[in-house]
Amino acid sequence: MAVKIRLARGGAKKKPFYQVVVADERYPRDGRFIENLGQYDPKQDPPMVNLKDDRVLEWLQKGAQPTDTVRRLLRSKGLWAQFKQPQA
16 A cells, blocks of 8 residues: 555635645545645645644655655655654
């Protein structure tokens, strides 16, 4: 079972709103998920990104793979660098 950290779309037509979720890659994009890690709203200026930092880092350490878009969001919040730095 491969676990991914990805976006699940919500909102109305032409007004997207996303949840950052941990899900098995076999489930559909907006289907069942394991845990909700935060929200992403690209329509705001600047785009709103709210994440549970400790939970995101815990899932990354467990081996969950972020999608390209989620990896970009993690980089913008500084969580990807925090995950990649060597543990002392």
